[in-house]
Structure formats: C-alpha cells, structure tokens
Amino acid sequence: MKKLITILGIDEEICVFFRNEILKIFGDLFEVDYRNRDMEPLPPITASDLILYTDPEMHNEFISIIKCNAPTLMMKRTITREALRKIKSIPPGKSALVVNINQYMANETTALIYQLGVSDVTLYPYWEGKPTYPDVDYIINVDPRKYSFLPPINAEVIIIGHRVFDISSIIDILSILRVEKERSEEIIKNYMFKVPSFLHGLQSTYDNKSVMAAQLNILLDQLSNGVIVTDAADMIEFANSKSVEILGIPMDKLLNHSIYSLFSGNEKIDAILNNKELKDELIKYNGNDLVLSMKSVERENNYYGKIIMINPYYEMINTQQKIHKKIIGKGYYSKYDFSDLITNDPVLIRTKEICKQIASSDSTVLLLGESGTGKELFAGSIHNNSNRKTQPFVAINCATLPENLLESELFGYEEGAFTGAKKGGKIGLFELANKGTIFLDEIGDLPLNLQGRLLRALEEKEIMRVGGDSIISVDVRVIAATNRDLLKLVEEGKFRHDLFFRLNVFQITIPPLRKRYEDIKVITEHYLKKWNKMRHIYNDFQIFCNNYKWPGNVRELKNVLNYMTTISKSYLAFDNLPDYLRVRDYYVNGKHTGEELVLKLIYYGNKIGINTGRRTLHTLFNKIYYEISEMEIRKLIDKLSEDEKIEKNIGRDGNSITSTGIDFLLNNNYIREEMDYEFEDKVKNAVKVF
Ligand SMILES: Nc1ncnc2c1ncn2[C@@H]1O[C@H](COP(=O)(O)OP(=O)(O)OP(=O)(O)O)[C@@H](O)[C@H]1O
Incomplete structure (x- = not known):
C-alpha cells in the first residue's frame, strides 16, 4: 500500500499546488491528501504517514484535527532556479519589495532571497495590511492573481511563483518514509537540477557524497568478498555484487530487507548477528560453507547498523593455497605420472595398469609396500590421472609426528584451541586437500584416536577442527599406504577394523626391489x-x-x-x-669369489707398472674393495694362476695378467677397451700411501 502524505495549507490553491508538486517530484510513490482553511467542515486526520505544513501558524491552527501520531514536518521552501535568475537580473544598488500573504511568509521569502546569494539589492518584506513601505524599483511577487494588495508604487513587478520544496525537505521526506536507496538518489538528483538550495553546504556535500558513494560502489564491487551494510534498523542498505553471487539472492531481494529475515531459521547466524563484532565465523548457508565477519557501527553510543563480510570458505582456502605456493615455491601437488614408474616386472606392470584404470574412480586406495618402493609415486600418478588432477594433492606421513601435532596438522585447529595455537587458527590438510587427494603414508602408525576421526571424515565427508564446533564439509579422496601388516594390527586391536575395511577398497601391493x-x-x-x-x-x-x-x-x-x-x-x-x-x-656369492676384482687390480697394476705381488694386492684390495685377509688373496691368486689368467712371477714385479685373463675381464665386462683413468688414479693413489 502507498504511504499517505497530508498537507496542511492556508487555502485550497496552495494545497493543490503542493499536492501537484509532490506528485511531480515523487511520481507514484505516495498518496497525497490535504486540509486547509477553506474546508467546511474540516475532516480530522485519522491516518497518515507524514503531515507536512507550510508554516508554524498552520501547524498550530490544525493541531486539534490531527488524530493520529504521524510524524510532522515543516516544509522548508525555496524558489526555482528560474525565479532566482530573474531576481539576480535586478541591477546592483536597486531596491525591491518582497510580497507575500502574511508577515511570516514575507519575512521568510526575503530571508531566502538573501540566503540564495542576492546581496546587492535592498529587499523590503511586504504583506497585506502593512501600513508603510518605501519607494522601490522592483516588486517581487509570488502570485499576481492572488496578491492584489500591492502598494501603489510605480515599480517593475517580478513574478517568482510559489515557493517550492527545498531539497532538504525532499531528503527528509524520503528518509522518514523509508524510500529505497536507489529511488531516493534518483529523485534527489533530478530535483537538485531544478531548485537552488538555501542550505549552501548541502548541494556540495551531496555532490561529494554522490561521488564518494559511486567510488565506494565501484570499489566494493571489485572486492572478492561479499559486503553487506545495514542501517540502524538492520535493514540492508547496501550489498555488493559479490554478496549477491555468494548468497545466490538477487539484489532486489537483499536491499531493504532485514538482515535477520535473510538468515531466518538459522539460529547460529542469528546469534552471530546479535554480537557487536565477530571475525571469521564459519556458517552454513544453503548447504555452502561461508566465513562471516561482522562489525557493528557505533558512535557515541548510537547504533548505525552493521557491516557484514562474507566469503565462500573454499575460495579463502584457495587463496591461502596460492599464497602458500608463492611463499614456499611449491604447492600441494604431485609431480608424478605413471610414465615415471619404471619397471620390467610383470607383476608391477599389471599393477600399474590396474592403477591407471582405478585412477578416475573416486574410490579409496590402499597401497602396500616397503619404504621406497614407490607408494607415493603411485599415489601421485593416480591423482594426476584422476578428475581431481587440477586440485591439491596433499601428502603426510602419519608416523613422523606426535599424536596431537598430527591431529591439528590433519584437521586444523581453531584460535585458542590450545596453548600456543596460532592466532586465527590453522587450516588442516583435509581442508587444504578439498576437492583433491590426501595421501596418508604409514597409515598403520595412525593413533587409534585419530583413526576414529579419519573414519568419520571418510564416511561423513565432514571434519571438525580441533577446539572448534563447526562442521566443515570436505570432498577428499584418500589414498593410504603402509608397510605394516594392517590385518595383524587389527587383530592386535591397534587398528580399527571398520577403518581397515573402509580403506581396503582397492588394495595394491608393490613388491620390494x-x-x-x-x-x-x-x-x-x-x-x-x-x-x-x-x-x-x-x-x-x-x-x-x-x-x-x-x-x-x-x-x-x-x-x-x-x-x-x-x-x-x-x-x-x-x-x-x-x-x-x-x-x-654384498659381493661374494656362490658364483663370484672376488677373483675378478683381484685380476682387475693386476691388469691395472701391470698397465701403470707397479709391483703386483701378493702384499701389494692385499693392501690395494683392502683399500679399493673390502676387507680381506692375505691368506684369501693368496688363494685367489692361486686360482687365477691355475686358470692361466695370470702368471705368477717370482721377483720384484709380482704377477702379470695373461691374454686369457684380459679376455676374461673384457668379455665379462670388468674392464673395457678404453682405459678408466679414474680407476687408474685410484690404484696409483692407493699405492702411494704405503
Ligand atoms: N618404479 C619406479 N621407477 C622409478 N622411480 C621410482 C620407482 N619406484 C620408486 N621410485 C622413486 O623412488 C623414490 C621413493 O619413492 P616413493 O617416495 O614413492 O616411495 P614410498 O613407497 O612412498 O616410500 P615411503 O614409504 O618411505 O614414503 C622416489 O624418488 C620415486 O620417484
């Protein structure tokens, strides 16, 4: 229903004039009614949203018929720009009578003309019945038809018409009747072009305010946060386009709606909004996780409304991740692909094929294998071949941290969760891995308490931070790995059997090297x-x-x-x-006794011309290979000699390699055609030392 404005005016004509003015200025926003002296009988005002009167006399006169408690407002009035232009065309030094219906109005109009900047013309107020008047050059009249009581002076008459609403009254009306912000601005802007305001500061203040508001709007619309501003009645006065996007509510359903009605039915948000200030509260809104911060605007004990900032939780996380990446130079990703997995082993080739197939499913994978067999390589390759490949891959070794640290590392914590907890809390790896994959290495070492939390995260797809009370939805694929016998751990009561079955969807065993x-x-x-x-x-x-x-x-x-x-x-x-x-x-086995190593020493010793007797060979062998007794060296030398790979020379030069020996070394790849100078140097250095 339209709001009703009632005008109290001196006569029918002035009432009709203002009614038309109101309809012209505000369009179809309001109904307009009026009361004036000409009315017989004078009906009481039983309902109205606002009562406007032209001068205090009117208000006093009609007070007895006001039978409702509508707010009352005296219209501040001004003249049109056109009328002001006419007055300003009066040459300086001249004088003029300012005519109006009564003393109050005549004085008021005169003061107004001065206030509008006319300073070089002397003005005299004049009203019906005023006994004296000076001889003037001009008569400034409001309405020639009505005010026929002009004094008999031969002066030029300037008609300025009825005074119209001053812009300050327009702003008052808009604000009292709670006209929506955009519409108000449009009305004010249009009206400002038509009338000069006697409140000098108002125009420039308003202009500045409009520029600032426009700049602020642009700025707030650039923000990646949703921003909502409410007024003292908690009605939404402003919302940027990001908040429309985040909440999924069109702008017209936000503006001029109570912030409480927006979140109605959500007790937690209600409680949040009743606070003066809150930072980073996690809330659920239409199934989405949002982070909400709020501040009440108060000055000198007056409440002016709230500023609310909202952010989709996961956008914040992504931003954090990006910053994290920039800071530490690497993100949560895996560099691995199946092509990095090198094997000729039929079992592993088959395993690789299976993993390629299950990569695209979202199912949990359990990798079994000793340390260093490539479990992370498998996990990373699975992630990078899944639909989650553009999302984070987060790896953690469950055996490396004490239980409480591991818990906060996995699930994060709220500010103040424990002594030493960082301000603002900490995001856990599960949240970091949202939409991606978490790789839990050494899952067999996960403490029982955390096994329960992990199971909940897997089943409910929800986690709760340490010391927190809000549920955070997470969509994470889990790949777990262990070197331990999980079934045995289950039997011993060290691993939850329900978690084991939850993890054991696809079991992949990687054989040791x-x-x-x-x-x-x-x-x-x-x-x-x-x-x-x-x-x-x-x-x-x-x-x-x-x-x-x-x-x-x-x-x-x-x-x-x-x-x-x-x-x-x-x-x-x-x-x-x-x-x-x-x-x-690590060398000697049934087939290899180490004689080829002795033979290689003799070959190089002969090349560089050093003694290759038993003693020297013993020392060289100990230095270059492994510990061996002189007795053993002797046995090896005898064997080499028996096989005609060397000739035992008694005397200073020691043993010399035969062509059979050289062929043996070459054919079995203990030496090659080209010399290995590094090995030669090694032998030279070893000899030098003693
Ligand atoms: N088949 C393979 N081909 C090539 N490189 C491999 C292969 N398997 C493992 N690697 C490499 O070996 C190293 C260890 O692999 P990875 O970290 O995946 O082992 P893991 O089983 O996860 O070990 P841990 O259990 O100790 O964490 C990595 O550098 C990886 O690239």
Whole structure:
C-alpha cells in the first residue's frame, strides 16, 4: 500500500499546488491528501504517514484535527532556479519589495532571497495590511492573481511563483518514509537540477557524497568478498555484487530487507548477528560453507547498523593455497605420472595398469609396500590421472609426528584451541586437500584416536577442527599406504577394523626391489639418462646389485646412483659404491669369489707398472674393495694362476695378467677397451700411501 502524505495549507490553491508538486517530484510513490482553511467542515486526520505544513501558524491552527501520531514536518521552501535568475537580473544598488500573504511568509521569502546569494539589492518584506513601505524599483511577487494588495508604487513587478520544496525537505521526506536507496538518489538528483538550495553546504556535500558513494560502489564491487551494510534498523542498505553471487539472492531481494529475515531459521547466524563484532565465523548457508565477519557501527553510543563480510570458505582456502605456493615455491601437488614408474616386472606392470584404470574412480586406495618402493609415486600418478588432477594433492606421513601435532596438522585447529595455537587458527590438510587427494603414508602408525576421526571424515565427508564446533564439509579422496601388516594390527586391536575395511577398497601391493632384480637395471638406466649422467656400468656393480637386499628399495638405489655418479664421471663399479656397501657379503656369492676384482687390480697394476705381488694386492684390495685377509688373496691368486689368467712371477714385479685373463675381464665386462683413468688414479693413489 502507498504511504499517505497530508498537507496542511492556508487555502485550497496552495494545497493543490503542493499536492501537484509532490506528485511531480515523487511520481507514484505516495498518496497525497490535504486540509486547509477553506474546508467546511474540516475532516480530522485519522491516518497518515507524514503531515507536512507550510508554516508554524498552520501547524498550530490544525493541531486539534490531527488524530493520529504521524510524524510532522515543516516544509522548508525555496524558489526555482528560474525565479532566482530573474531576481539576480535586478541591477546592483536597486531596491525591491518582497510580497507575500502574511508577515511570516514575507519575512521568510526575503530571508531566502538573501540566503540564495542576492546581496546587492535592498529587499523590503511586504504583506497585506502593512501600513508603510518605501519607494522601490522592483516588486517581487509570488502570485499576481492572488496578491492584489500591492502598494501603489510605480515599480517593475517580478513574478517568482510559489515557493517550492527545498531539497532538504525532499531528503527528509524520503528518509522518514523509508524510500529505497536507489529511488531516493534518483529523485534527489533530478530535483537538485531544478531548485537552488538555501542550505549552501548541502548541494556540495551531496555532490561529494554522490561521488564518494559511486567510488565506494565501484570499489566494493571489485572486492572478492561479499559486503553487506545495514542501517540502524538492520535493514540492508547496501550489498555488493559479490554478496549477491555468494548468497545466490538477487539484489532486489537483499536491499531493504532485514538482515535477520535473510538468515531466518538459522539460529547460529542469528546469534552471530546479535554480537557487536565477530571475525571469521564459519556458517552454513544453503548447504555452502561461508566465513562471516561482522562489525557493528557505533558512535557515541548510537547504533548505525552493521557491516557484514562474507566469503565462500573454499575460495579463502584457495587463496591461502596460492599464497602458500608463492611463499614456499611449491604447492600441494604431485609431480608424478605413471610414465615415471619404471619397471620390467610383470607383476608391477599389471599393477600399474590396474592403477591407471582405478585412477578416475573416486574410490579409496590402499597401497602396500616397503619404504621406497614407490607408494607415493603411485599415489601421485593416480591423482594426476584422476578428475581431481587440477586440485591439491596433499601428502603426510602419519608416523613422523606426535599424536596431537598430527591431529591439528590433519584437521586444523581453531584460535585458542590450545596453548600456543596460532592466532586465527590453522587450516588442516583435509581442508587444504578439498576437492583433491590426501595421501596418508604409514597409515598403520595412525593413533587409534585419530583413526576414529579419519573414519568419520571418510564416511561423513565432514571434519571438525580441533577446539572448534563447526562442521566443515570436505570432498577428499584418500589414498593410504603402509608397510605394516594392517590385518595383524587389527587383530592386535591397534587398528580399527571398520577403518581397515573402509580403506581396503582397492588394495595394491608393490613388491620390494629385491623381488624384482630385473628392475634395478632399467631403473638405473632410466635415472642415468634422466639426470644426463651416462656412465659405463661394470659387471661388478651388477653383481653387487643382485646380491644386495636393497632395504631402502628404489629410494636407496637412487641415492646410491646419485652418490656414484658424483664421485665418478665415467663408470659405475663395485669400487665406487658408498663405504657402507663395499662389504664382502654384498659381493661374494656362490658364483663370484672376488677373483675378478683381484685380476682387475693386476691388469691395472701391470698397465701403470707397479709391483703386483701378493702384499701389494692385499693392501690395494683392502683399500679399493673390502676387507680381506692375505691368506684369501693368496688363494685367489692361486686360482687365477691355475686358470692361466695370470702368471705368477717370482721377483720384484709380482704377477702379470695373461691374454686369457684380459679376455676374461673384457668379455665379462670388468674392464673395457678404453682405459678408466679414474680407476687408474685410484690404484696409483692407493699405492702411494704405503
Ligand atoms: N618404479 C619406479 N621407477 C622409478 N622411480 C621410482 C620407482 N619406484 C620408486 N621410485 C622413486 O623412488 C623414490 C621413493 O619413492 P616413493 O617416495 O614413492 O616411495 P614410498 O613407497 O612412498 O616410500 P615411503 O614409504 O618411505 O614414503 C622416489 O624418488 C620415486 O620417484
């Protein structure tokens, strides 16, 4: 229903004039009624939203018929720009009578003309019945038809018409009758063009305010946060376009609606809104997680409304992630793809194929395998081949942190959750991994308490931060890995059986490296090529590889290769293995006794012309290979001699290699055609020392 304005005027004509003015200015916003002296009988005012009167006399006169408690407002009035232009055309130094119906109105009009900046014309107020008047050059009259009581002066008459509403009255009316902001602004803007305001500051203040408001609107619309501003009655006065997008509510359903009605039915938000100030509260709105901050605007104990900021929870997380990436230079992602997974092993090839197939499903994967077998490589490749590949891949080793730290690392915590908790709380890995994959390595080491929380996260797809009470939805694919026998842990009561079954949807077992010796060669070649460190691989290195159990699996192999390629630019052989691996048991087996290593020493010794007697060989062997007794060296020398690979020379030069011996070394890849100067130097240095 339209709001009703009632005008109290001196006569029918002035009432009709103002009624038309109101209809002209406010369009169809209001109904207009009036009362005046001409009315007989004078009906009481029983209902109205606003009562306007032209001067205090009117108000006093009609007070007895006001039978409702509508607000009353005296119209501040002014003249039109056109009328002011006419008055300003009076030459300076001249004088004029300002005519109006009574003394109050005449004085008021005169004061108004002065206030509007007319300073060089002398004005005299004049009204009906005023006994004296000066001789003037001009008569400024409101209405020639009505005010026929002009004094008999031969002066030029300027008609200025009835005074119209001053802009301040328009603003008052709009505000009292709570006209919606945009409409109000439009009305004010249009009206300002038509009338000059006697309140000098108002126009410029309003202009400044409009410019500032426009700038503010642009600024707020640029923000990535939703911003809502309410007035003292908690009605939404302003909402930026981001808030429309976040809440999914059109602008016209936001503006001029109570902030409470917007969130009605949500007790938590109600409680939040009743606070004076709140920061980063997590709320659920239409199934979405939003972070809401709010501040009441108060000055000198007056309440002016609220400023509310809203943000989609996951947009905040993404921003955090981006910043995190920038700060630490890497994001939560995996660099792995199935093409990084090198194998010739039929079992592993098959496993790789299965993983490629299950990658695109969202199901949980349980990877079983010893440390360094490539569980993370599998997990990362699965993620990067899934629909989640553009989302985070977050890996954590459940065995490396104490329980409470692991808990807050996984699920995050709220500010003040415990002593030392960071201000603003901390986001957990589950939240960071939202829409992506979390890789829980060493899941068998997850404490029981956290197993329960993990199960809930998997089943409900919801988590709660440590010390928090809000539920946060998470959409995370879990890939878990362990080297431990989970079933045994279940039997021992150390692993929840329900969690085991929840994780054990796709079980993938990766065999250790010692069960796929063939892979050592291809993986070695792969990394040498990848690192651009091509080396000649001697047979004694391969013998070692096949003897050694590789407890650290591929990780250890990579480390060993890294070491060996650093210390030798030309070859990989038993002699340039790290110290901890140059051990007799890692070389000697039924087939290999170490005689080829002695033979290689003799070959190089002969080349560089050093003594290759038993003693020297013993020392060299101990330095370059592993610990061995002189007795054993003697046995090996005897065997080599028996096989005619060497000739035992009694005397200063020691033993010399035969062509059979050289062929043996060449054919079995213990030496190659070109010399290995690094090995030669090694032998030279070893001899020098003693
Ligand atoms: N088949 C493979 N081909 C090439 N590189 C591999 C292979 N398997 C593992 N690797 C490499 O070995 C290293 C260890 O692998 P990864 O970290 O995936 O092992 P893991 O089983 O997760 O180990 P842990 O359980 O100790 O965390 C990585 O650098 C990985 O790239």
